[in-house]
Amino acid sequence: MEVAFYLSGLVAVLATLGVITNTNPVHALLYLIVSLIAVAIVFFALGAPFAGALEIIVYAGAIMVLFVFVVMMLNLGESVVAQEKAWLTPKAWLGPSVLAAVLLLTLIATLWLGDIGKVIQGDTLTAKEVGTTLFGPWLLIVELAAMLLLAALVTASHVGRVSPPEKPAMNQETGARKEHS
Amino acid sequence: MMELSMSLLLPLTFLLPLAGTLILSLSNGRLGECASATVGVTSMGLAAIVTVLIALQYIAEPQAYGVTLWRWISVEDFQPSIGLALDGLSLTMLGIITGVGFLIHLFAAWYMQGEEGITRFYAYMNLFVFSMVLLVLGDNLLLLFFGWEGVGLCSYLLIGYYYEHSANGWAAFKAFIVTRTGDVFLAIGMFLLFFELGTLDIAEILRRAPEVWAEGDPTVELAALLMLGGAVGKSAQLPLHTWLADAMAGPTPVSALIHAATMVTAGVYLIARMNGIFLLAPDILELTGIIGALTLLMAGFAALAQTDIKRVLAYSTMSQIGYMFLALGAGAFDAAIFHLMTHAFFKALLFLSAGAVIVSCHHEQDMRRLGGLWRQLPLAYAGFIVGGSALAALPLVSAGFYSKDEILWQQLASGHGGLLLAGMVGAFLTSLYTVRLIILTFHGKPKSDNARNAEAGRGLVHGVPLIVLAVLSTFLGAWIDPPLENLLPAPAEGEESWHLVLELVAAGVAIAGIAVAAWLYLRRRGWLAKHTSMGWGAWLWTFWNHAWGIDELYDRVLVKPYRGLVRILRRDVIDGACNLFAKLAWLLHQGLSRTQTGKLRFYATSMVAGATLILLALALMP
Amino acid sequence: MSGVPMEHGLVLAAMLFALGLAGLMFRRNMVFILMSLEIMLNSAGLAFIVGGTAWGQPEGQAMFLLVITLAAAEASVGLALLLQLNNRFKTLDTDAASRMRG
Numbered sequence: 093m094e095v096a097f098y099l100s101g102l103v104a105v106l107a108t109l110g111v112i113t114n115t116n117p118v119h120a121l122l123y124l125i126v127s128l129i130a131v132a133i134v135f136f137a138l139g140a141p142f143a144g145a146l147e148i149i150v151y152a153g154a155i156m157v158l159f160v161f162v163v164m165m166l167n168l169g170e171s172v173v174a175q176e177k178a179w180l181t182p183k184a185w186l187g188p189s190v191l192a193a194v195l196l197l198t199l200i201a202t203l204w205l206g207d208i209g210k211v212i213q214g215d216t217l218t219a220k221e222v223g224t225t226l227f228g229p230w231l232l233i234v235e236l237a238a239m240l241l242l243a244a245l246v247t248a249s250h251v252g253r254v255s256p257p258e259k260p261a262m263n264q265e266t267g268a269r270k271e272h273s
Numbered sequence: 274m275m276e277l278s279m280s281l282l283l284p285l286t287f288l289l290p291l292a293g294t295l296i297l298s299l300s301n302g303r304l305g306e307c308a309s310a311t312v313g314v315t316s317m318g319l320a321a322i323v324t325v326l327i328a329l330q331y332i333a334e335p336q337a338y339g340v341t342l343w344r345w346i347s348v349e350d351f352q353p354s355i356g357l358a359l360d361g362l363s364l365t366m367l368g369i370i371t372g373v374g375f376l377i378h379l380f381a382a383w384y385m386q387g388e389e390g391i392t393r394f395y396a397y398m399n400l401f402v403f404s405m406v407l408l409v410l411g412d413n414l415l416l417l418f419f420g421w422e423g424v425g426l427c428s429y430l431l432i433g434y435y436y437e438h439s440a441n442g443w444a445a446f447k448a449f450i451v452t453r454t455g456d457v458f459l460a461i462g463m464f465l466l467f468f469e470l471g472t473l474d475i476a477e478i479l480r481r482a483p484e485v486w487a488e489g490d491p492t493v494e495l496a497a498l499l500m501l502g503g504a505v506g507k508s509a510q511l512p513l514h515t516w517l518a519d520a521m522a523g524p525t526p527v528s529a530l531i532h533a534a535t536m537v538t539a540g541v542y543l544i545a546r547m548n549g550i551f552l553l554a555p556d557i558l559e560l561t562g563i564i565g566a567l568t569l570l571m572a573g574f575a576a577l578a579q580t581d582i583k584r585v586l587a588y589s590t591m592s593q594i595g596y597m598f599l600a601l602g603a604g605a606f607d608a609a610i611f612h613l614m615t616h617a618f619f620k621a622l623l624f625l626s627a628g629a630v631i632v633s634c635h636h637e638q639d640m641r642r643l644g645g646l647w648r649q650l651p652l653a654y655a656g657f658i659v660g661g662s663a664l665a666a667l668p669l670v671s672a673g674f675y676s677k678d679e680i681l682w683q684q685l686a687s688g689h690g691g692l693l694l695a696g697m698v699g700a701f702l703t704s705l706y707t708v709r710l711i712i713l714t715f716h717g718k719p720k721s722d723n724a725r726n727a728e729a730g731r732g733l734v735h736g737v738p739l740i741v742l743a744v745l746s747t748f749l750g751a752w753i754d755p756p757l758e759n760l761l762p763a764p765a766e767g768e769e770s771w772h773l774v775l776e777l778v779a780a781g782v783a784i785a786g787i788a789v790a791a792w793l794y795l796r797r798r799g800w801l802a803k804h805t806s807m808g809w810g811a812w813l814w815t816f817w818n819h820a821w822g823i824d825e826l827y828d829r830v831l832v833k834p835y836r837g838l839v840r841i842l843r844r845d846v847i848d849g850a851c852n853l854f855a856k857l858a859w860l861l862h863q864g865l866s867r868t869q870t871g872k873l874r875f876y877a878t879s880m881v882a883g884a885t886l887i888l889l890a891l892a893l894m895p
Numbered sequence: 896m897s898g899v900p901m902e903h904g905l906v907l908a909a910m911l912f913a914l915g916l917a918g919l920m921f922r923r924n925m926v927f928i929l930m931s932l933e934i935m936l937n938s939a940g941l942a943f944i945v946g947g948t949a950w951g952q953p954e955g956q957a958m959f960l961l962v963i964t965l966a967a968a969e970a971s972v973g974l975a976l977l978l979q980l981n982n983r984f985k986t987l988d989t990d991a992a993s994r995m996r997g
Contacts, residue, residue: 097899101907108911108934112918117926124930131911131941138904138948143940143956150963151937155970162974163926166981172924179923188878188920195885196913202892203902203909210901210949221953222960230957237964244968252975254982871993873928878920 093214096137104130115176117168121159128152138212142219280340282327283357286367287406289320293399297392306391310382313395314375317402321375324367331364335756337476339412353473358412361756365610366409366542369617373534374402376738380625381526383735384632394434394524401427405535409542413473414463417543421459421507424536425452431527432520444519451516455506459543462499465492466550479549488553497554500547501561504540508594510568515824517591518575521583525628528583533590533624534617541597541613545606548762552604562602562684566695569595571821573702577709578817582627582638585710588820589664590620592699596680599692605683606761612676618750619663619673622742626656629735630714633727640713642721649727650715656739657711663746665704665787668780672750681779682772683764697782704786712794904945911938925980925987929973936966 107127114120128151135144226234293316297309304312331338341356359367378398385391404423411417433445467473469492470481486493504510509517520532531537544551544561551558569592576588593616600609630646630653631638647654663673677700684693719725730736744750793801804810816822868879915934922928940962947955977987984991 094897094899097903101903104907105910105914108914111930111934112914112922112927117924120927120930124933127911127934128937131937134904134907134941135944138899138944140944140948140956140959143944143959146960146963147937147940150967151933155933155967158970158974159926159930162977165978166926166987168926168987172987176924176927180921184923185917185921188874188881189917191878191881191885191920192913192917195881195888195916196909198885198888198892199909199913200906202888203905205892206902208901211898212901212904212945212949213898214948215951217948217951217953217956222956225953225957226960233961237961240968241964244971248971248975250975251972252978254978873989873992874920874923881916881920 093137097134100130100133100137103127104134113180115173115180117163117172118160121156121163124159125152125156128156137214139214139216141216142222279327279330279338279359282323282330283338283340283359283410284342285323286320286327286371287403287410289316289323290399290402290406292316294396294403297396297399300392302392304392306386309392309395310385313399314378314382316399317371317375317378320402320406321371324371327359328364328368331359331361331756335361341412345415350471351467353413353415355416356412356474357410358476359410361758361760362542362545362610363409365614365755365757367406369614370402370405370409370535373617373621373742374405374530376741377526377530377534377621377625379734380529380628380738381524383730383732384526384628385524388524390434394431397427397430397434398527398530401431401531401536405539408539411475413475414466414478415473417475417546418460418463421503421539421543422456424531424539425449425456425507428452428520428531428536431531432523434523434527438522441522444516444522448516448520451513452506455503455513455540458499458501458506459503462496462503465496465499469496475546479547482549482553486553489555490553493550494554494557497547497551497557498560500543500550501557501564504543505564506540507543508537508540508598509591510540510564510594510598511571512823514568514572514591515820515827518584518587518820521581521587525583525624525631528587529621529624529628532587533620537590537594538597538613538617541594541601541609544598544601545610545761548606551601552762558602558604560602561598562689562692565595565598565600565602566692566699567595568592569599569699570695570702571823573699573706574817575820576706577702578814580639580641580818582630582640582643582710582714583624585640585706586620586623586627589623589703589706590616592703593620593664595699596677596696599696600680600683602692603680603683603687603689603764604762605680605687605764607755607757608676608679608683608764610755610757610761612680614753614755615663615672615676615746615750618742619660619671619746622656622739622746623660623664625739625742626653626660629653629656629730629739630727633729635723635726637721637723640710643714643719643724644717645715645719646724646727647715650729652729652736652739654715656743657715659743659746661707661711663750665707666700666779666783667787668776668783670748672746672748674780674783675748675751678776678779682775685771685775686764686766686768697779700779700782701786704783705790708787708790709794712791716795901945901949904949905942908938908942908945911935911941923988923990925973925977925989928989929970929977932969932973933966936962936969940966 104127107123107130110123111120111127114123128147132144132147132152135141135147293312296312296316297304300309338359339356340358341354343355345353345355378395381394381398385394388394401424404420404427406420408417408420408424411420429445429449432448433442435441463473466478470478470485472478472481482493502513506513517532517537521528523532551561572588572591572595576585576592579585579588593612597609597612597616600606600612627638630643630650633650633653634643634646637643659671663671665671666674666677668674677696681693681696681700684690684696719727745753805814819825868875912935915931915938918931918934919928922931940959943955943958943962945955947953947958980989980992981987
C-alpha cells in the first residue's frame with residue numbers, strides 16, 4: 093500500500109508537471125488524465141475507494157471529456173503549439189514558479205514543524221459510511237451542491253450561447269450588448 | 274352650507290392648475306401637442322369656472338371667507354397654517370389670474386402650435402397659476418411667500434423656455450437674481466414682522482400693528498421698507514427693474530401672463546394687502562409714490578426708443594406699474610387695484626396682439642422691419658388700437674382712462690403736486706410711444722419679406738381671447754367694480770370740483786400726446802430720422818434705448834467688481850491646503866488604478882503573492 | 896513499516912497545488928488556465944481525503960464529493976466562458992479580454 097502511494101504520487105506530480113509545461117493542449121489533457129488517475133490510485137491506497145472511483149468516473153471521465161470536446165470544437169492545431177512556445181519564455185514562467193515554490197516550501201515547512209504524528213493505516217472507509225454521512229447530517233449541504241450544479245447549468249447554457257451570425261448588424265450589436273451587461 | 278362649499282371651491286382654484294401641472298409633467302413627454310394644450314387649457318378653464326362660482330357666492334354674501342387646510346409645522350407659538358382667505362382684494366386678483374390666465378392659455382394654444390416642448394410649456398404655465406393663486410389667497414405671509422417664490426421660479430423657467438439660445442438663459446438668470454434680491458428684502462421684512470408681532474397671519478398682523486407701533490415708528494418703517502423692497506423687485510420698479518425688458522425672451526403668452534398681467538403686479542398686491550403696515554409708515558408710502566413716479570418717467574422715455582415690439586410693451590408695463598405705485602403712495606389702494614385690473618386686460622390684449630403679429634410675421638418682432646400690416650392682420654390691428662387707446666388712456670371709451678384718471682385725481686386729492694405732474698408727463702409719453710408702436714408696426718410700407726408675407730391667424734383659440742380682452746379693455750371693462758369697499762383704507766377726499774378739471778386736463782394731455790405722435794410719425798418721419806441719427810439726438814436715442822444706461826451702471830458698479838473679487842478669491846491659500854488632500858487621494862488613486870490591468874494572470878499572481886506573504890508571516894511568527 | 900505518515904499525503908497535495916498554481920500564473924492560454932484550476936481543486940480534494948483517512952472518518956470523502964461538484968460547476972462555466980472568449984476575440988489569450996480593467 094505504501095509503495096502504491098509513493099509510486100502513484102510520483103506519477104501524479106510528474107504528470108502534473110507535464111500538464112503545465114506542455115505546449116500542445118491535447119497532450120496536456122492526456123497528462124492531466126494520467127495525473128487524475130494517479131491521484132485516484134492514491135485514494136485507493138489510502139483506503140478511500142469511493143473517492144477513488146468518483147475521481148475516475150467524474151473527473152477523469154466526465155469533466156475531462158468536456159475539456160476534450162471543447163478542445164475539439166476549437167480545433168486547436170499547430171498554430172496554438174507555436175503560440176504556446178512563444179508565450180512560454182523564461183521571463184514568463186520564472187517569476188510565478190519561484191513564487192509557487194516559495195509557497196510550497198512554506199507549506200512543507202509548516203507541516204514539518206507541526207508535528208502531527210498521525211499515520212494512515214489504509215483501513216477502507218466504505219461507500220456506505222460516506223453515504224450515511226452525506227444523507228444524514230450533511231443533507232442540507234448536498235441540497236446546496238445540487239443547487240450549485242443547477243446554477244452552473246443555467247450559467248453555462250446562457251454564457252455559452254453563440255448569437256446567430258445572420259442577423260441585421262445593428263440588432264446583433266445591441267443583442268450582444270444586452271447579453272454582455 | 275355656504276361655508277362648506279366655499280371651503281371646497283377655494284382649494285380647487287389652485288388644485289386644478291396643480292393637477293394640470295402634475296398630469297403634464299408626469300406624462301413624461303408621452304402627450305402630444307394637442308393633448309398637452311387640452312390639459313393645460315382645460316385645467317385653467319375649470320379654475321376660471323370655479324372662480325366665477327366663488328365670485329357669485331361672494332356677491333351674494335360679501336364677507337371674508339377663510340379656509341384652513343392644515344398646518345405647516347407646529348413649534349410652540351409658531352404655527353403657520355396653510356390657510357386661504359378670500360376677500361374682495363383676493364377675489365379681484367383671483368379673477369384676473371384665472372380669467373385673463375385662461376384667455377392667455379387659450380391663445381397660447383394657437384401661439385405655440387408647432388413649437389418644441391408644448392407639454393413643458395403648459396406644465397410651467399399651470400404651475401405658475403398655481404403659485405400665483407396661492408400668493409393671493411394665502412392668509413399668512415409664509416404661504417404668500419411660497420407663492421411669491423413659486424411665481425419667481427416659473428418666471429425663470431419660462432423666460433428661459435427657448436433654452437437653445439444662451440442669451441435667453443442669461444435673461445432668465447438675470448430675472449431670477451434681480452427679483453431674488455427683492456425677495457430677500459421681503460423675507461427679512463417677514464422675519465421682522467414675526468419677530469415684533471409674533472405672527473405671520475396677515476389679518477392678525479394688520480390688527481395688531483397699530484396696537485404695537487405708533488405712526489412713523491422706526492421699526493415699522495423698516496418693515497415697510499423691506500416689504501417695499503420685495504415689491505419693487507417683483508414689480509420691476511426702480512432700481513430693480515432691469516430684468517423685465519430682458520424677460521421678453523420668453524414666449525409672448527408668457528410675457529402677457531407673467532410679465533404684464535399677473536406676476537409683476539404681485540408687488541402692488543403685496544403693498545395693498547399690507548396696507549396697515551404702510552399706513553403706519555408714511556415716509557415709506559411717500560417713497561413708494563416717488564419710486565412709481567421715477568419708474569414711470571424712466572420707462573416712458575425708454576419705451577420711446579425701443580425697436581422691439583415686446584420691449585416697448587415691457588417698458589410700458591413698468592411705467593403702468595409705476596402708476597399703480599403712484600396710487601399706492603397716495604394711499605389710494607383701491608385706485609391702484611382698479612388700475613391693476615384694467616392694466617391686466619389691456620396689457621394682456623396688447624401682448625397677445627403682439628404675439629399674433631409676431632407669429633404672423635414669421636417671428637419678426639423688430640418694428641423697423643414691420644409695417645403696413647393693418648390690412649393683413651385686421652384682428653391684431655384692432656387689438657392694438659383698442660389696447661393702445663386703453664394704454665394711452667383715450668378719454669371716455671377706454672378702460673385705462675378711468676383707472677388712470679382715478680390715480681391722477683388721488684394725487685391731487687392727497688396734495689402730491691409733483692407726483693401729479695410726473696403722472697401727467699408720463700401720460701403724455703405713454704400716448705407718444707403707443708402711437709409710435711402702432712404706426713411703425715401697422716402703417717407705412719412693409720419693410721421686410723416677413724412683413725410682406727404675413728399670414729393672419731385663424732380659429733377660435735386665436736380670435737376669442739383677443740376679442741374678449743378687447744371688449745374688456747374698452748369702457749365696458751371699467752364697469753367691473755372691484756368689491757373693495759370697507760376693505761382698503763379710504764383715500765383722501767378732495768375738492769370734487771377740481772376732479773372735472775383734472776379729467777379734462779388728463780384727457781387733453783392724452784389726446785395731445787396722440788396728436789403729436791401721429792403728426793411726428795406720419796408727417797415728419799424724415800425729420801425724426803435725421804434728428805435721432807446724429808448729434809445729441811442720437812446720443813439721447815442710444816441712452817434711452819439702453820433704458821438710461823442703468824444696466825451698464827449695474828454692470829460697472831456691481832457685476833464687474835464682483836467678478837474681480839471672485840477672480841482674486843479664486844487663488845486661495847487655504848484652498849490649496851485643502852486641495853492637498855484631494856491631490857494625495859488622486860495620486861493614490863492613480864497608483865491603485867495602475868494595478869487594475871485587466872489581466873487575469875496579474876491578478877492571480879498578486880493574490881498568490883499576498884497569500885504567500887501571509888502564510889510566511891504566520892509560519893515565522895514565534 | 897506500516898502506513899503512510901499523514902504529512903506525506905499533505906505534502907503531495909501541497910506539491911500538486913503549487914504546480915497548479917504555477918501553471919495558473921504563467922499560462923496565457925485559457926484552456927491551460929482551466930486545467931491548472933482543475934489540478935488545484937483536485938489537490939484540495941486530495942488533502943481532504945488524506946485528512947479523512949488519517950482520522951478514519953468518512954467526512955473527508957463526503958467533502959471530496961462536494962469538491963468534485965464544485966469542480967464540475969467551475970469547469971462547465973469556465974468552458975462556456977472559454978467559448979465566448981474564442982467567439983468574441985478569436986483567440987484564447989486571456990490578456991485579450993482586459994478591457995474592463997478591474
